[in-house]
Amino acid sequence: RKExxxxxxPFNVPEGATVxxxxxxxxxxxxxxxxxRQDCRKEPKLLMSVYSSGNEDGRFTAQLNRASQYISLxxxxxxxSDSATxxxxxxxxxxxxxxxxxxxxxxxxIA
Amino acid sequence: xxxxxxxxxxxxxxxxxxxxxxxxxxxxxxxxxWYRQILGQKVEFLVSFYNNEISEKSEIFDDQFSVERPDGxxxxxxxxxxxxxxxxxxxxxxxxxxxxxxxxxFGPGTRLLVL
Numbered sequence: 001r002k003e004x005x006x007x008x009x010p011f012n013v014p015e016g017a018t019v020x021x022x023x024x025x026x027x028x029x030x031x032x033x034x035x036x037r038q039d040c041r042k043e044p045k046l047l048m049s050v051y052s053s054g055n056e057d058g059r060f061t062a063q064l065n066r067a068s069q070y071i072s073l074x075x076x077x078x079x080x081s082d083s084a085t086x087x088x089x090x091x092x093x094x095x096x097x098x099x100x101x102x103x104x105x106x107x108x109x110i111a
Numbered sequence: 112x113x114x115x116x117x118x119x120x121x122x123x124x125x126x127x128x129x130x131x132x133x134x135x136x137x138x139x140x141x142x143x144x145w146y147r148q149i150l151g152q153k154v155e156f157l158v159s160f161y162n163n164e165i166s167e168k169s170e171i172f173d174d175q176f177s178v179e180r181p182d183g184x185x186x187x188x189x190x191x192x193x194x195x196x197x198x199x200x201x202x203x204x205x206x207x208x209x210x211x212x213x214x215x216x217f218g219p220g221t222r223l224l225v226l
Binding site: 046104 | 155
C-alpha cells in the first residue's frame, strides 16, 4: 500500500472556481502534515502546514482527519497562478525527520 | 530571504562516471537532506545529515552514494558510478533544527542525466 495517496488529476477548472484535493496516508503514527506546491521542473515549496483543528491561509483551507488518515486542501476563487502540482506530505515522526511525499495532484486553472 | 542553493543546475554524464552534486544550505540551519525525483514520479527521500554524520537514510541510498560536509557551508552528494536509473532531479533541503522550525526549505535542484 502506498504511504501517501493522492488523486493525480489533472483537475482543469475555470478561474474563480473552488477546487478540493484529497489525500490519504497509511502510517497512523504520522506526526506532521503539509501541503507543498510544485511548479513544473521546480522545487517543492511549502504551501501550508495542516493541523488537526483545520487551518486557513487566505484562499486556502487545509483539514486533517486523523481517525480516517485523511488530509484535504480547498482552494477558493482559483487564480491562473494557482496552476501547479499540489503535494501531500507527511512525516512519520515529530521533529526534523524525512518528508514522505505523495505523487501530487495537478491543477490547471483556465481563463 | 535566505535560500538553499544548488550547483550545477544541470549535469549530463556517462554511465559509470562519478558525479558530485553541491548544495549550500541556509546558513544557520543544522539539518540537511537529499531527495530525488525521477521524471513523472514522486519526490523520494535519500539521506539526512546532522552534526557531521548521517542521521537517516533510505534503501535507495546504497553504497554508490555518499554525502559530505567538507566545510562550513557546502553539503555534497556523490554518486560513485552512475547508472541510467540515477537520472533524476536531485533536491537538497535544510531545516533550522529549532523547536517549531522543522519546515524543510528546498533548493532549486540539479537535473542529472545519465547516458
